[in-house]
Amino acid sequence: MVMNDEIINKYYAKQINLPNFGIDGQNKLINSKVLIIGAGALGCSAILYLSAIGIGTLGICDGDNVEIENLHRQILYDIDDIGKNKAVISVDKIKRKNPYIKSKAYSRMITCENINLIASDYDIVLDCSDNYDTKFLVHDYGYNNKKTIIQGNIYQYEGEVFVFPFQNLTNCDIPCYRCLWDHVPKTFDRNTSIKGVIGIVPGIVGLLQSFEAIKLILGFSSEESSIGYLYNSIECELNKIRWCKNDKCKLCCRERNKYICG
């Protein structure tokens, strides 16, 4: 579809009008590349809003197909999408939502073998996955390759967003996720879907992840180090958590980097 600048500027007119946003802000978004790993409940909410705001290139990585039990929370998909690959369907929806951006589907699960091939081209990675193995893989890849990772996690009525601005790694010491959790204690190694989930919680957490990405791209964020946001939907409260490098960390304590992958 060929569109002229006038139409594109109309599409984004209301956000361009915002103080501190303007054409400059829109151009920053258009020139940015964001990869979303996992097109489940967190991913769907992020995909909808990041495509609408005009991130210039969006990559969607997911090897799963849509199932009927996904539809109550994976808000991008319809009944007609059941059985189809989530990344492919997402890109299809993005093209209809905002034809002025580029999007690419990676219809496979992210692995140690393919992560560099998929992620190396992107500036920011939103980790919207639903399991610890992927979360650690994406995080460690980000650390080792100086790529900013914005991780979303949920548990029942609660959620977390961790921002790891690893793109700043050359400037300062940035603590990592393994400084907090080197591995997951057995007690917590459970699957959320068994415990249940309501769509609004990952919807909100996916939006928090998205806005953290937008703030970094636009230069709105004053945070230069890692930070965690903890969200309790029942109390409607947000807590923040900061931390220092853990000298026992097996990833970011340089002599001990045990987690090179990708």
Place this chain on the structure above:
Amino acid sequence: MKVNIIYYGYFREITGKCKEFSDFDVQNLKELFYQLNKKYNFELNIDEVLISVNGIYQNYSDYELNENDEVIILPPMSGG
């Protein structure tokens, strides 16, 4: 001393509460966690838990607590 505790995930489930502002006869994190473990039976060691005080993660169990500190007790979460 009075401490404001915020529970997430597993700890909210076990305690049945999001928050607790209570008086504890404790000096440091280790003692606080010991008392909570006794009260709620978390069946966890302190090194299996993430604890922040006033917004900063503390991995030293002898970290000295002060009156009205805000303590968050957090498990890892994996859902998406």
